Amino acid sequence: MPITVTEKFESRKSTKGDNPSAELVYTVRGTNDDLAARAAAESESPANYDTIPRQSVSVEPVGDELWEAVVYYGRPQGGGLPQTGENVFSFDTGGGTQHITQSKDTVSTHAASGKTAPDFQGAIGVTADSVEGVDITVPVYQFAETHYFPDEVVTPAYKGTLFSLTGKVNSGSFRGFQPGEVLFLGATGSKRGTDPQADWEISFRFAASPNASGLSVGPITGISKKGWEYL
Secondary structure, three states: OOOEEEEOOOOOEEEOOOOOEEEEEEEEEOOOOHHHHHHHHHHHOOOEEOOEEEEEEEEEEEEOOEEEEEEEEEOOOOOOOOOOOOEEEEEEOOOEEEEEOEOOOOOOOOOOOOOOOOOOOOEOOEOOOOEOOEEEEEOOEEEEEEEEEOOOOOOHHHHHHHHHHOOOEOOOOEOOEOOOOEEEEEEEEEEOOOOOOOOEEEEEEEEEOOOEEEEEEOOEEEEEEOOOOOO
């Protein structure tokens, strides 16, 4: 006799809110093996009910080759882990340093009495044969995005695309920044769980530097550059 699974009339008790849950109740016939009854109920029940993932399947004998199976749906406990399709964002504006060899503006010049200060065209730390420059504190904006993808999205080709994009800048507007201002620093990913269909947690890291215009180097004026271009 084949195993049959039939949903009971009193099934589908559900709760909506911050911790949604649901229970589907089935009658399983055709076996006295509890493992077979449970496997049949799991196979018949949906993996998700109203977007809530299946958490457990329990069976209880009620007669010869007759079982009652309860399938429970709920969010994972212990910290409310993000679900597939959800996102987490973070940022850091800690200061950094930048080495410059050209002043943004020459405020004043000084020389010994009777002498004229040499005009170095804005160069900083000029020596006999080089320009030493100086380290200055500059704002640094870094941000990260963590996304949760289903397993079928994270293919070898997708990973290769992330690899090839590392070190590149945005060609179009991105997260409120103009083209050329955002540098992709790379991504790290890990699979959550041992199930072959378990989803992936991937964190994408970025750094932003503003585009600039109206720059000058010595007598050369009207220079424009993208955020991560060198001048």
